[in-house]
Amino acid sequence: MKKNKNYAFIDSQNLNLAIQDLGWKLDYKRFRIYLKDKFLVEKAFIFIGFVEKNKDLYKFLKKSGYEIIFKPTLKYRKDRKSYTKGNVDAELVLHTMIELTNYDYAVIVSGDGDFYCLIEYLLKQRKLECVLVPNFFKFSALLRKFMPKLVFLNDQKNKLSYKKERH
Numbered sequence: 001m002k003k004n005k006n007y008a009f010i011d012s013q014n015l016n017l018a019i020q021d022l023g024w025k026l027d028y029k030r031f032r033i034y035l036k037d038k039f040l041v042e043k044a045f046i047f048i049g050f051v052e053k054n055k056d057l058y059k060f061l062k063k064s065g066y067e068i069i070f071k072p073t074l075k076y077r078k079d080r081k082s083y084t085k086g087n088v089d090a091e092l093v094l095h096t097m098i099e100l101t102n103y104d105y106a107v108i109v110s111g112d113g114d115f116y117c118l119i120e121y122l123l124k125q126r127k128l129e130c131v132l133v134p135n136f137f138k139f140s141a142l143l144r145k146f147m148p149k150l151v152f153l154n155d156q157k158n159k160l161s162y163k164k165e166r167h
Helices: 013-020 028-039 051-061 089-097 113-124 143-148 154-161
Strands: 006-011 041-049 066-071 073-078 080-085 105-109 126-135 151-152
Touching: 006 013, 006 028, 006 073, 006 089, 006 126, 013 041, 028 051, 028 126, 041 089, 051 066, 066 089, 066 154, 073 089, 089 105, 089 113, 105 113, 113 126, 126 143, 143 151
Parallel strands: 006 041, 006 105, 041 066, 105 126, 126 151
Antiparallel strands: 073 080
16 A cells, blocks of 8 residues: 655744644644654645744754745834744745645645635645644634645644653
């Protein structure tokens, strides 16, 4: 029996913020293992805005088995607050299409409705394993159309939350 060769395409900002809204912190090393074990993910592409001070995080993600796709970021000021913006949607869609012939099925990790057309296309091509939505309580209503293919991380806290190592 042939084993599927699946790839994950991860919207890091959506994943991170949605999990934080649930009140816990994701352990990215455990998450990579979860993707491999549960969805047979051979390659996991994580799309993230590049910020110089986060180099240690990027090293950790690479060491944990992720292929990192960086998006240049811009700094903004609004209401006396500064923030960094690096929207990765276009990169995620583009890489999913570039890699299309290299995987059997895609796992899209995001609750963002901007990926509606990508998910619809992957379904029509019979190339969608699932859409892994970080937070059942906070995801785009556009994705409800794909409910049979949606998998939620809400009940995975015990398995996937970051726990400080005890010394």
